[in-house]
Amino acid sequence: MANSLRLVSVQSKATPGIVASAAYVGGRRVAEIPIEEAGEWSRKPGHVVWIGLHEPGLDLLRQVQKEFALHDLAIEDALKAHQRPKLEQYGEALFIVARTAQMLDGRIAFGETHLFVGRGYVVSVRHGASTSYTPVRERCEASPADLSGGEDFILYALLDFIVDNYMPVVETIQAEVEQIEDSILAETSTPLHVQRLYQLRRDLLRLRNAAVPLVEVCRRLEQPGLPGIDSSMYPLFRDVSDHIRRVQEEIESLREVLAFAFETSLMIGQAQQTEITRKLAAWAAILAVPTAVAGIYGMNFEFMPELQWKYGYALVLMVIATACGGLYWRFRQKHWL
Incomplete structure (x- = not known):
């Protein structure tokens, strides 16, 4: 038996796209299984098969489809990705799409998780930027009493993990926005700060569009009628909905702060431009005075006032200096200089 399990483990690791494939009874892992035997294990009384896939190819998805009789449309969606969050029912099976998010190089990177849930099995398919669900599996395995709830508890654990990972993204952006706000109020902001504010506001809008539709998904999971969802799980899915709404509130609040910071930055920039324009004016x-006087005396007229007087040059310079000094003093009083 030990040799068989080792062989299965080696096969799982050698197959691209398979992260984990295991069978559970009473909340405890009893075997690591190959995909070819997953359907047989899921049909055993009291058994639940939990399979984790990462960017699988069509052949692997077709193999999973064969084992659990999954619908062609769901397989097509799971292969192409780029789906909006949703819940669809195909007979006795559920197909759920959730968007994932994490910070990569200062920008929000989005991914997708597709969940196939049916009697005796849960299959998760990850695409794009997404944290591994190994911690979810380890946490569930550490609590056999909860994991014994079956496939609906696994579904709750995965959705809760996805939603919880939204908050670190929001908190990271919030910390950066506070730093930019401080620089704006200190009038040390740069055009790069304005550009960054616009990027963050756009990313938050995309995060909102990714997270909010999950409220409707959880609302449907709370209602009777869906196969495989026990009524005892309704409060847990309601808790996930509450977490999503909290994320939504944080996003909306942060978008308002970003809008305020963006407008403040523009207003400060306009005020600085106005100040520079005043100084230049x-x-x-001031420079117009000597320019005008020099322009007059530069005309080619024979008879001009004080042209032959030996003190005329000094007098003109004194008039220019006095006029310029008077203008400078006046502008200083008006805080233009």
């Missing part, structure tokens, strides 16, 4: 007015 003031200096232009």
Whole structure:
């Protein structure tokens, strides 16, 4: 038996796309199984098969489809990804799409998780940026009493993990926004800060569009009529809905802060431009005095006032200096200089 389990484990690791494939009874792992035997294990009384896949190819998905009789449309969606969050029922099976998010190089990277849930099995398919669900599996295995709840508890654990991972993204953005706000209020912001605010606001909108539809998914999971969902699980799915709404509130609040910071940055920038324009206008007015006088005396007229007087040059310079000084003093009073 030990040799057989080792062989199965080696096969799972050698098969691209398979992260884990195990059977559970009473909340305890009893075997690591190959995909070819997953359907047989799931039909055993009291057994639950939990399979984790990461960006599987069509051949692997077809193999999983064969084992659990999954619908063609669900397999097509799981292969192509780029689906909006949703819950669809195909006979006695559920197909759920959830969007995942994490921070990569200062931007929100989005991925997808597709969940196939039916009597005796749960299959998770991850695409794109997504944290591994190994911690979810380990946490569930550490609590056999909860895991004994079956496939609906596994579904809850995965959705709860996906939603909980939204908050670190929001908190990271919040910390960065506070730093940018401080620089804006200190009038040390740069055009790069404005560009960054716009990027963050756009990313938050995408995060909102990824998270909020899960409220409707959980609402349907709370209602009677879905196969494989026990009524005792309704409060847990309601708790996931509450977490999503909290994320939504944080996103909306943060988007308002971003909008305020963006507008404040623009207003400060406009005020700085106005201040510079005033200074330039003031200096232009001051320089206009010697320019005008020099322009007049530069005309080619024979008879001009004080042209032959030996003190005329000094007098003109004194008039220019006095006029420029008076303008400078006046502009300083008006805080233009």
